[in-house]
Amino acid sequence: xxxxxxxxxxxxxxxxxxxxxxxxxxxxxxxxxxxxxxxxxxxxxxxxxxxxxxxxxxxxxxxxxxxxxxxxxxxxxxxxxxxxxxxxxxxxxxxxxxxxxxxxxxxxxxxxxxxxxxxxxxxxxxxxxxxxxxxxxxxxxxxxxxxxxxxxxxxxxxxxxxxxxxxxxxxxxxxxxxxxxxxxxxxxxxxxxxxxxxxxxxxxxxxxxxxxxxxxxxxxxxxxxxxxxxxxxxxxxxxxxxxxxxxxxxxxxxxxxxxxxxxxxxxxxxxxxxxxxxxxxxxxxxxxxxxxxxxxxxxxxxxxxxxxxxxxxxxxxxxxxxxxxxxxxxxxxxxxxxxxxxxxxxxxxxxxxxxxxxxxxxxxxxxxxxxxxxxxxxxxxxxxxxxxxxxxxxxxxxxxxxxxxxxxxxxxxxxxxxxxxxxxxxxxxxxxxxxxxxxxxxxxxxxxxxxxxxxxxxxxxxxxxxxxxxxxxxxxxxxxxxxxxxxxxxxxxxxxxxxxxxxxxxxxxxxxxxxxxxxxxxxxxxxxxxxxxxxxxxxxxxxxxxxxxxxxxxxxxxxxxxxxxxxxxxxxxxxxxxxxxxxxxxxxxxxxxxxxxxxxxxxxxxxxxxxxxxxxxxxxxxxxxxxxxxxxxxxxxxxxxxxxxxxxxxxxxxxxxxxxxxxxxxxxxxxxxxxxxxxxxxxxxxxxxxxxxxxxxxxxxxxxxxxxxxx
Ligand code: SF4
Numbered sequence: 188x189x190x191x192x193x194x195x196x197x198x199x200x201x202x203x204x205x206x207x208x209x210x211x212x213x214x215x216x217x218x219x220x221x222x223x224x225x226x227x228x229x230x231x232x233x234x235x236x237x238x239x240x241x242x243x244x245x246x247x248x249x250x251x252x253x254x255x256x257x258x259x260x261x262x263x264x265x266x267x268x269x270x271x272x273x274x275x276x277x278x279x280x281x282x283x284x285x286x287x288x289x290x291x292x293x294x295x296x297x298x299x300x301x302x303x304x305x306x307x308x309x310x311x312x313x314x315x316x317x318x319x320x321x322x323x324x325x326x327x328x329x330x331x332x333x334x335x336x337x338x339x340x341x342x343x344x345x346x347x348x349x350x351x352x353x354x355x356x357x358x359x360x361x362x363x364x365x366x367x368x369x370x371x372x373x374x375x376x377x378x379x380x381x382x383x384x385x386x387x388x389x390x391x392x393x394x395x396x397x398x399x400x401x402x403x404x405x406x407x408x409x410x411x412x413x414x415x416x417x418x419x420x421x422x423x424x425x426x427x428x429x430x431x432x433x434x435x436x437x438x439x440x441x442x443x444x445x446x447x448x449x450x451x452x453x454x455x456x457x458x459x460x461x462x463x464x465x466x467x468x469x470x471x472x473x474x475x476x477x478x479x480x481x482x483x484x485x486x487x488x489x490x491x492x493x494x495x496x497x498x499x500x501x502x503x504x505x506x507x508x509x510x511x512x513x514x515x516x517x518x519x520x521x522x523x524x525x526x527x528x529x530x531x532x533x534x535x536x537x538x539x540x541x542x543x544x545x546x547x548x549x550x551x552x553x554x555x556x557x558x559x560x561x562x563x564x565x566x567x568x569x570x571x572x573x574x575x576x577x578x579x580x581x582x583x584x585x586x587x588x589x590x591x592x593x594x595x596x597x598x599x600x601x602x603x604x605x606x607x608x609x610x611x612x613x614x615x616x617x618x619x620x621x622x623x624x625x626x627x628x629x630x631x632x633x634x635x636x637x638x639x640x641x642x643x644x645x646x647x648x649x650x651x652x653x654x655x656x657x658x659x660x661x662x663x664x665x666x667x668x669x670x671x672x673x674x675x676x677x678x679x680x681x682x683x684x685x686x687x688x689x690x691x692x693x694x695x696x697x698x699x700x701x702x703x704x705x706x707x708x709x710x711x712x713x714x715x716x717x718x719x720x721x722x723x724x725x726x727x728x729x730x731x732x733x734x735x736x737x738x739x740x741x742x743x744x745x746x747x748x749x750x751x752x753x754x755x756x757x758x759x760x761x762x763x764x765x766x767x768x769x770x771x772x773x774x775x776x777x778x779x780x781x782x783x784x785x786x787x788x789x790x791x792x793x794x795x796x797x798x799x800x801x802x803x804x805x806x807x808x809x810x811x812x813x814x815x816x817x818x819x820x821x822x823x824x825x826x827x828x829x830x831x832x833x834x835x836x837x838x839x840x841x842x843x844x845x846x847x848x849x850x851x852x853x854x855x856x857x858x859x860x861x862x863x864x865x866x867x868x869x870x871x872x873x874x875x876x877x878x879x880x881x882x883x884x885x886x887x888x889x890x891x892x893x894x895x896x897x898x
Contacts, residue, residue: 194450195418197425200256200353201441204233204430209244211434215441219254221287223382223430224278226531227271228258229310231382233430237551238274242281254284260308262380262759262778263290265788272637279303287331289366289380292762294737295769297326299637304328307737309355310380312366312755315712316344317719317738323350324741329423333711334360334408335811337478338416340712345421354417357440357463358428360405360472362388362484363808363842364709367755370807372780373844374829376895377591380780383898387825388808395821402823405484405812409460409471411443412453416476436466480813532587532618534579536572536610537596543606547617549587554617558610561603570607573598579611580896585618591898643761644794649861654786655854657881658801660864662705664836665689667873672697674874681705681733681753683868684837686717687724699730707837708735708755709809714838722746731773744771752776754800759785761792768795774861779805782897787857796861801850802880803866805891807831808842834869843869849888851880 201217203209212220222244223235236244248255257278263271271293278286278300285304288294289311297305306329307313307322314333322330329351332344336354345352361368365379370387372378377385391399408428410417417425427440443459464471474483532549543558563569572595580589602610633641652659658678663671665684672680673696681703682693693702704725710718719742725732726748734740735755743750751774752758752767764775774796777789790797814833822845823831830845847870865880867873 193445193448195414195448197414197418197448198254198353198423199441199444199448200424200426201437202358202427202430202432203244203437204230204235204432205434206236206240206244207434208430208432208437209236210247211438212441213248213251213253215438216445217253217441219256219284219424220248221256221258221426221430223258224274225270226382227261227263227267227274229260229308229379229382230258230430235430238277241277241283245281245283249282255282256306257283257286258308259293260287260289260310261382262378262757262780263292263763264785265760265792268292268641268760268762272633272641273631275300275303276631276633276637285329290760290763291756291758291766292760294325294327295762295766296640297328299634299640306353307331308366309333310366312364312709312736313344313738314364314736315340315710315715315738316347317710317715317742318736319344319347319350319352319738321737321741323347325737329353331355331426332422333364335364335475335480335711338413338420338476341417341422341476342420343712345423351423352421353424353426354422355408355428356410356413356417356425357444357460358408359467359469360408360483362403362405362812363810367709367809368807369780369805370829370831370842372892372897373805373807374827376782376892376897378780378897381898383591387829390825392823392825394818394823399826400485402485402818403808404469406472407464407467407469408473408475409464410473410476411447411456411460413473413476414444414447432466436463439463475811480811483812530587530621531590532584532614532621533590534576534593534610534614535595536575536600538600543602543610545610545613547614549618549621552621554613556613558606558613561605563601563603568604569601570604571598572600572602575602575607575610577895579614584611585615585622587618587621588896641762643792644765646761646791646793647796647861649796650790650793650859652860652863653854653856654799654801654850654858654860654863656863658851658863658865660703660798660862661873661877662800662803662864662866662868663873664868667867668693669696671867671873671877672701675877679703679862681864683707685721687720690721690724690728690730694728694730699728703731703733703751705733705753706735706739707839708753708806709837709839710736710738711811711838722748734772740767740770740772749773751796751798753798754779754805758793759789761789761794764789764793764795764797774798776800777860780892780897782892782895783855783858785897786893787855790858790860793860798862798864799850799858799860800864800866802847802864804843804845804847804869805866806836806841806843808833808840810840810842812840814840832869836868846889848891850890850893852884852888853890853893 198218200219201212203220203222245255287306287308289308305327309331313330319330331353368379371384377383388403393399535546537544542560547554660679662681683705726746732750733753734750735753752772757778758764759778776798831842833840833842870876
């Protein structure tokens with residue numbers, strides 16, 4: 188149990204990846220626990236709690252005098268909105284104390300669920316006091332601060348009155364700023380922003396001719412001996428990362444931090460913290476608190492207790508993790524099978540002595556079947572097992588989606604058409620049965636106000652430009668603007684990396700109507716003044732702003748500026764678009780990660796003018812880690828052939844892919860937006876690249892997640 192008068196009165200918040208960890212955390216003295224239910228959380232690979240266990244779990248938490256926090260901190264697709272609303276209502280009924288969110292749709296919902304507080308997840312990328320103040324204005328009661336802040340920066344954020352702050356003190360660190368990382372999504376559709384990161388930053392990378400080495404793999408965080416400073420800085424709560432870690436580790440971590448809060452000697456704490464660190468084998472650091480941004484990564488920071496291959500598939504970061512646990516794929520709130528609720532199933536195909544063995548796992552139920560091994564009689568008619576999975580992933584079956592962990596032991600195994608039909612038939616029958624059983628479960632009635640909030644508005648009339656038409660917008664870095672504006676008339680220019688002092692010269696050369704001034708997506712306190720000066724100057728000049736953070740949205744509103752929401756506030760559902768429109772955004776940006784179906788669904792219902800990026804090199808990693816000067820501009824390559832190039836942008840290192848993705852060759856009348864944008868930031872020669880866009884290419888372009896699935 189917590190001591191009644193700890194030396195440092197900070198709330199101790201522990202991870203509960205499952206019921207055992209939850210009980211262990213409570214027994215060890217946690218003041219609060221956080222957990223996910225089902226799949227809408229940034230830790231989808233954790234076992235998570237089941238909906239039917241939620242009320243009892245919350246009762247146990249409250250019986251210990253602790254608080255229960257639910258993580259619902261992923262980007263939400265159009266189909267998942269109903270599921271999210273039902274989960275929130277279920278949480279409210281169960282007595283959950285707070286929910287951690289990130290999606291703009293959910294940021295608009297505090298107040299809809301009485302007695303349920305809303306916290307901004309670290310996936311919400313709160314890096315400065317303006318972000319914290321914006322969260323307060325939205326009605327949130329707490330913000331989980333970015334992990335890259337120094338002590339004075341934490342103090343400034345925690346000094347915003349009327350809202351609490353929470354900080355990670357132990358566990359894994361991301362190389363990229365949380366909530367802004369697209370690396371795993373780029374590599375295979377497994378998005379950190381959807382709770383499925385495969386931790387590609389942990390694998391070896393070659394840098395130019397050097398390596399490979401684990402140059403992007405961060406040390407783990409441990410601030411067990413810094414609690415006095417954090418207490419003085421004014422944070423409310425300290426948080427232990429580790430929903431993938433077992434109950435014994437959680438208990439040890441909570442005991443350690445309880446001792447630290449009670450004022451134990453630093454020497455004793457260090458030894459115990461080292462034991463905790465042995466779980467991953469990485470060395471520990473609290474260097475960000477001191478403003479140190481180098482020597483935080485690499486093999487030098489790692490002992491050899493885990494392999495790189497393990498890490499590529501076993502992420503440990505609390506707010507960025509991987510694969511769906513099919514046992515927990517229930518929509519979590521009453522079994523409604525309408526279109527808003529997308530359940531998942533996993534399928535494994537393998538060759539056995541008795542034939543082709545298949546296993547489908549769906550909502551805790553498993554069906555096995557074996558199909559005879561039929562010979563492929565006619566050349567060209569066989570289908571590779573991996574292709575069968577790809578085809579299943581391309582379309583929903585009985586209202587279910589194929590989960591990311593679906594596999595074939597032998598991807599190249601060729602199956603006869605008859606076998607493929609057999610797989611589909613059995614699968615369909617099983618899923619149909621699951622669907623019927625689910626529909627017989629009691630339904631959770633949503634309050635009238637919540638049902639009203641789920642009603643979609645009419646799509647905005649300006650969303651008429653079809654995917655396949657020529658882009659009418661170009662995204663550029665400030666240094667490329669003058670030459671580009673002279674060479675390419677008639678397109679709107681969205682300019683990144685500007686300074687307030689640049690604007691007069693630009694306005695002398697380019698009509699204001701052609702310019703949109705983009706504010707950074709990540710603004711640490713050392714650049715906050717520059718961003719605010721740019722915002723004020725652009726607003727005074729009547730220029731439109733592109734806003735990419737909550738804090739700047741708040742400031743743009745206050746300044747009466749014309750602004751639109753950029754990729755940093757990207758939307759994956761139409762209610763997020765509506766929320767941003769209601770905050771004052773004149774346009775919204777569809778998520779560059781979205782797959783074809785998601786783009787169709789969100790654009791069909793988008794109640795604000797929408798922007799779709801159809802070409803470019805999106806920022807895959809934005810980091811505060813100092814990248815050695817010699818590595819800037821070098822190619823970082825992993826074993827799978829992903830190639831990144833870091834550059835300095837707005838005071839941070841930004842890794843963009845060497846080669847662009849492109850939807851330029853696609854036509855889809857089902858995707859209609861107000862603007863199609865080509866992102867030429869990172870292009871070696873933006874003018875030449877713009878002129879090349881309309882020309883047919885020999886090789887097929889990489890379409891990011893459009894042709895596969897964002898999971
Ligand atoms: S989300 Fe974190 S763990 Fe995943 S790739 Fe990005 S930096 Fe690495």
